Amino acid sequence: MSVHELSSRVENDKVLVLERTFDAPRDLVFKMFKDPEHLKHWWGPRGWELPVCNVDFRPGGVWHYCMKCVDQNQGDFYGMEAWGKAVYKEIIEPEMIAYTDYFSDAEGNINDSMPPSENTLEFIDLDGKTKLINRSEYVSEGDLKTVMDMGMLQGITETWDRLEERLNEVK
Structure with a gap:
C-alpha cells in the first residue's frame, strides 16, 4: 500500500490546512478520533505516549490528555x-468534529x-477511503508561527503516520 502524503497550506496567514487520504472506511477513521x-x-x-486520555465526546464535552x-x-x-485540552463545539458523526x-x-x-x-476535522468518504481535512485557525499570524516554530508540522505528520499504522492494524 502506498503511503498517502500529508499536504499542508496556510490560508489568510493564520489558518493551517492539513489534508491526507487514509485507506480505510470513514466510520473507522472517525472512530479513531472518538474512542480513547x-x-x-x-x-x-x-516516541510519545498518551498516559492520560479522558474523552467526553459530545458538544460541550472535554478531551483532556497528556503526551509524554x-x-x-x-x-x-x-x-x-505536554498536556492538552480540547472542548468540543460541534460533532456530526461520521462527517465532522469541531473543537x-x-x-x-x-x-x-x-x-x-x-x-x-x-x-475543524472533516471526514470525506471516497469509495472506502477517507479524505481527512483538518483546519486549525489561530487568533493571529504570530500565534500560528509560534506553533510552527515548535515543530508542529513534523509532529502532526508523525501523528498521522501513526494513525495510518493504527488503521492498518484494526481494519
Missing part, C-alpha cells in the same frame, strides 16, 4: 509531559501563554 482506546495508540509524534516523551533518543524532550484546542496543565487549567486554535 484508539487515541492512546496513535495520538502524538513518534518515552524515547531516550529525543534528548531534552525525554520524560517531558477548540488549548494547551493546559494536569488539572485541565488552560495555559494562557500558549496560543489556542479553532479546529
